[in-house]
Amino acid sequence: DTxxxxxxxxxxxxxxxxxxxxxxxxxxxxxMYWYKQKAxxxxxxxxxxxxxxxxxxxSVPSRFSPECPNSSLLNLHLHALQxxxxxxxxxxxxxxxxxxxxxxxxxxxxxxxxxxx
Amino acid sequence: DAKTTQPNSMESNEExxxxxxxxHSTISGTDYIHWYRQLPSQGPEYVIHGxxxxxxxxxxxxxxxxxRKSSTLILHRATLxxxxxxxxxxxxxxxxxxxxxxxxxxxxKVLA
Numbered sequence: 334d335t336x337x338x339x340x341x342x343x344x345x346x347x348x349x350x351x352x353x354x355x356x357x358x359x360x361x362x363x364x365m366y367w368y369k370q371k372a373x374x375x376x377x378x379x380x381x382x383x384x385x386x387x388x389x390x391x392s393v394p395s396r397f398s399p400e401c402p403n404s405s406l407l408n409l410h411l412h413a414l415q416x417x418x419x420x421x422x423x424x425x426x427x428x429x430x431x432x433x434x435x436x437x438x439x440x441x442x443x444x445x446x447x448x449x450x
Numbered sequence: 451d452a453k454t455t456q457p458n459s460m461e462s463n464e465e466x467x468x469x470x471x472x473x474h475s476t477i478s479g480t481d482y483i484h485w486y487r488q489l490p491s492q493g494p495e496y497v498i499h500g501x502x503x504x505x506x507x508x509x510x511x512x513x514x515x516x517x518r519k520s521s522t523l524i525l526h527r528a529t530l531x532x533x534x535x536x537x538x539x540x541x542x543x544x545x546x547x548x549x550x551x552x553x554x555x556x557x558x559k560v561l562a
Contacts, residue, residue: 423493
């Protein structure tokens with residue numbers, strides 16, 4: 334199974350709502366990533382988890398709160414978002430803790446399209 | 451972090467070869483060159499990567515300049531399913547976690 338799944342596919346929320354995005358992989362990967370992608374722009378890294386520990390936070394506002402409950406699951410908790418946070422949120426995974434060039438490509442999910450009203 | 455520069459868009463006829471260029475003049479000696487593509491309404495998918503030598507796989511070939519300041523992704527026979535945004539990314543040589551910094555990408559249009 335080389336698939337990364339993300340739920341929901343689409344999400345519409347108000348600025349006062351609390352919601353969560355979910356990402357799952359069963360490839361035994363130990364690194365997982367959240368990216369944000371605005372329309373017609375490249376993906377921008379938000380967070381990286383390695384062995385269930387947060388290893389990179391790209392200065393993301395606290396209204397985005399990541400969580401990695403186990404090696405297969407990655408959540409992104411959303412609270413008090415702004416309309417400019419509307420975007421496609423992509424999850425990815427990779428083997429983790431391997432040297433560059435040795436099977437370390439990232440596998441991406443299809444994304445959750447988020448609209449904040 | 452080293453950056454990459456790519457043309458915004460390119461066109462190709464179906465079943466013809468496509469050469470997608472990438473400039474990375476600030477590449478360090480230990481940066482790997484990775485290529486991903488993003489089909490419409492999908493997440494990016496891995497295409498190929500290399501360090502110094504040219505590389506081939508079932509999807510494409512990667513030609514790397516001798517000075518490593520540029521590279522070219524080669525699709526040998528473009529199909530309509532190859533229409534996508536192609537990203538060239540530099541990946542530092544390190545174990546453990548790392549981050550991709552995506553360039554602006556090249557939108558490839560394939561004409562029937």
